[in-house]
Amino acid sequence: AQSVTQLGSHVSVSEGALVLLRCNYSSSVPPYLFWYVQYPNQGLQLLLKYTTGATLVKGINGFEAEFKKSETSFHLTKPSAHMSDAAEYFCAVRTSGGYQKVTFGIGTKLQVIP
């Protein structure tokens, strides 16, 4: 079985400040990990994903995430928040090999304060 825990359903940061959204996963086999962003009244858009290889993954809009196996974490960061980053962010896990459905976390709503 696999699961995802996102700590903090709401996160507020000031414009220009560091963005840190936390994600921990549980998986019995090596996972594939994803971060999606959802703007109001829109579908989900892939920010970045980790499959194999380099553990620091860079995505769109200046976001990056680091896969830490020892901590079972895949936290999302961005050095400097923009107003346009205000959205809901979902972490997701899918086990590698064979068929496995994607399991999403409950989401973290990011508010950027001017």
Added chain:
Amino acid sequence: EAGVAQSPRYKIIEKRQSVAFWCNPISGHATLYWYQQILGQGPKLLIQFQNNGVVDDSQLPKDRFSAERLKGVDSTLKIQPAKLEDSAVYLCASSLVSGSADTQYFGPGTRLTVL
């Protein structure tokens, strides 16, 4: 490249009525997914198609929900009869293949309100 199309975008019905949602995936994408996203939660997979065959429908409430993907392209999701707890956003997604690392592309969703 056109994205995943869904219609309608919004639907309001009364409980016990029926409703249908339509999805047109990205051209050439073999895999199609329907998700249910209840307010305050992450998307939950309802059903996954590989071409026109069902790969996973373990979380689909089959007593009231049904889905089909004729000819391996468009898909419809139906609820009959609807319950209050079916109020949610229904998201359709597609991917080129069904591999674990494959990127899923999401449509804008259909927001269903059941009164």
